[in-house]
Amino acid sequence: KKTLRLILGDQLNHQHSWFKDDLEDVTYLFMEMRQETDYVKHHIQKVVGFFRSMRNFASYLEERDHRVIYYKIDHEDNTQNLEKNIKDLIDKHDFESFQYQLPDEYRLDEQLKSLCEDLEIETNNFDTEHFFTTRSDLERFYEGKKQMTMEYFYRDMRKKNNILMINAKDPEGGKWNFDKSNRQKWKGKPEIPHERGFRKDVSDLVDEIKNAGVETFGSIEANNYNWPTSREDSLSVLNYFCKNLLVHFGDYQDALHTDEAYLFHSRLSFSMNTKMLSPKEVIDSVLDYYYDHKDEIDISQVEGFIRQILGWREYMRGIYWKEMPGYRRSNKLRNQNKLAEFYWDANTKMNCLHHSIKNSLENAYAHHIQRLMITGNYALLTETHPDEVDQWYLGIYIDAIEWVEITNTRGMSQFADGGIVATKPYVSSGSYINKMSNYCKDCHYKVNKKTEDDACPFNSLYWNFLDANREHFAGNQRMNMMMSLLDKKPPEEMQKIRNRAGEIISNPERF
Ligand code: FAD
Numbered sequence: 302k303k304t305l306r307l308i309l310g311d312q313l314n315h316q317h318s319w320f321k322d323d324l325e326d327v328t329y330l331f332m333e334m335r336q337e338t339d340y341v342k343h344h345i346q347k348v349v350g351f352f353r354s355m356r357n358f359a360s361y362l363e364e365r366d367h368r369v370i371y372y373k374i375d376h377e378d379n380t381q382n383l384e385k386n387i388k389d390l391i392d393k394h395d396f397e398s399f400q401y402q403l404p405d406e407y408r409l410d411e412q413l414k415s416l417c418e419d420l421e422i423e424t425n426n427f428d429t430e431h432f433f434t435t436r437s438d439l440e441r442f443y444e445g446k447k448q449m450t451m452e453y454f455y456r457d458m459r460k461k462n463n464i465l466m467i468n469a470k471d472p473e474g475g476k477w478n479f480d481k482s483n484r485q486k487w488k489g490k491p492e493i494p495h496e497r498g499f500r501k502d503v504s505d506l507v508d509e510i511k512n513a514g515v516e517t518f519g520s521i522e523a524n525n526y527n528w529p530t531s532r533e534d535s536l537s538v539l540n541y542f543c544k545n546l547l548v549h550f551g552d553y554q555d556a557l558h559t560d561e562a563y564l565f566h567s568r569l570s571f572s573m574n575t576k577m578l579s580p581k582e583v584i585d586s587v588l589d590y591y592y593d594h595k596d597e598i599d600i601s602q603v604e605g606f607i608r609q610i611l612g613w614r615e616y617m618r619g620i621y622w623k624e625m626p627g628y629r630r631s632n633k634l635r636n637q638n639k640l641a642e643f644y645w646d647a648n649t650k651m652n653c654l655h656h657s658i659k660n661s662l663e664n665a666y667a668h669h670i671q672r673l674m675i676t677g678n679y680a681l682l683t684e685t686h687p688d689e690v691d692q693w694y695l696g697i698y699i700d701a702i703e704w705v706e707i708t709n710t711r712g713m714s715q716f717a718d719g720g721i722v723a724t725k726p727y728v729s730s731g732s733y734i735n736k737m738s739n740y741c742k743d744c745h746y747k748v749n750k751k752t753e754d755d756a757c758p759f760n761s762l763y764w765n766f767l768d769a770n771r772e773h774f775a776g777n778q779r780m781n782m783m784m785s786l787l788d789k790k791p792p793e794e795m796q797k798i799r800n801r802a803g804e805i806i807s808n809p810e811r812f
């Protein structure tokens with residue numbers, strides 16, 4: 302049967318069984334579309350990353366004699382709309398069957414389901430063959446259980462997949478979790494080996510995107526583009542990580558530093574989220590490297606890394622499919638403020654925010670703790686509406702795709718789901734930031750001061766946040782200690798805290 306198979310921008314899975322057979326009557330379809338570039342304003346490096354990776358994958362298939370239709374953003378037949386393009390192509394080429402892989406985004410899932418209802422030809426969908434779990438595994442795992450925590454899901458995943466296990470029963474190293482040994486500040490040592498980077502020239506693509514009228518933000522060095530955009534590139538990032546960065550991954554996982562945007566982080570999220578790499582092969586490579594270098598690498602580094610992928614990444618996906626579409630509207634703390642303007646230009650005297658936002662605008666990247674404890678923390682403490690926060694995170698990061706963005710942003714970082722992902726809100730005063738970074742040293746504000754004009758804004762914001770949300774945290778055991786410290790604050794101090802926080806919240810640009 303003459304078949305049209307759709308490949309979305311985040312379905313670049315070279316190892317998918319679709320490509321194992323050379324079916325003469327199958328045509329693969331790729332489309333760069335305004336519906337994808339415009340559902341939120343994206344960082345220019347993100348749009349370039351997706352288009353270039355799609356083009357590379359399409360060429361890879363063509364080189365292997367597969368038939369491909371590729372609509373560039375400015376292709377004359379490209380209506381910029383998924384349904385319309387597909388319907389037009391089916392009419393034009395008399396396709397008798399339409400097939401797609403299950404999308405990871407709810408929005409596209411709905412769109413494709415409704416398209417298939419409309420089509421008069423045979424339609425089928427397939428698994429992406431990427432994740433360890435299916436969309437509904439997590440929901441089934443927690444059925445009948447009172448509390449969902451990532452830790453139990455993660456342990457189950459370790460057992461089921463026999464990863465870091467002894468006799469498929471006990472955790473290797475005697476513990477499931479080495480989190481406590483993973484929390485060091487980075488003080489210039491150990492040295493971080495710097496990758497040379499890919500240094501690609503993507504000027505033509507940047508022009509095509511601009512000429513098509515796509516609005517983007519953030520900066521790009523068009524003749525020095527460094528993100529992986531092919532399977533080969535992605536494998537080299539993975540290799541580099543195993544050889545050079547894994548050895549200290551866990552130790553400095555939570556560290557922050559003015560001079561180092563990446564520290565020991567892997568930068569593999571884009572390759573995995575576009576499926577150029579599978580999570581299984583990433584974990585297998587890390588394990589192979591670890592078992593060959595056991596005398597150099599401690600299990601805590603390896604376990605810390607594997608937990609992110611086998612645990613958090615799969616967990617977030619499960620939460621997404623369990624909670625959507627309602628999740629998109631959740632705003633438990635009823636926050637209503639606009640996102641501070643400086644998120645778009647990094648123009649703030651708060652050094653931690655300045656650096657984290659500057660990194661993000663320059664690289665379409667920030668590591669986890671910058672996203673969680675700097676930009677996310679500040680947005681939550683200043684009572685920002687989760688829609689505003691989501692839009693920024695969804696646009697700015699190269700790895701941002703809704704299933705993993707919204708669960709991290711609205712859930713883990715903004716506590717908007719009321720505790721589904723995180724059992725307590727990830728907020729802190731300046732002292733945590735000072736403990737994990739060198740940001741405070743050169744900051745305009747003094748991290749040890751509380752409410753004076755030059756006091757660190759995070760300090761008053763933090764206590765004000767706990768005070769303003771007492772009703773939500775009253776029964777939360779994990780908040781007990783902080784709430785009782787709050788209760789001990791004298792009324793005059795609380796008044797000063799409220800006043801200072803109120804000033805910051807109503808006038809963020811002054812700070
Ligand atoms: P590493 O630190 O090297 O970690 C290795 C891998 O583990 C990552 O590549 C990623 O695939 C996985 N991982 C780590 N933490 C998480 C997590 N919390 N959830 C899911 N996977 C995780 N990740 C995205 O892929 N897309 C997003 O849009 C995204 N938005 C985020 C928003 C906020 C507010 C926060 C706090 C986190 C977000 N994350 C997101 C998770 C995490 O910050 C990124 O995956 C990570 O920074 C990517 O960089 P890396 O590849 O160098 O990660």
Ligand code: SF4
Pocket residue numbers: 651652653654730731732734735740741742744745746747748757758759
């Ligand atoms: Fe950030 Fe406060 Fe430290 Fe300045 S003093 S860098 S605002 S935590």
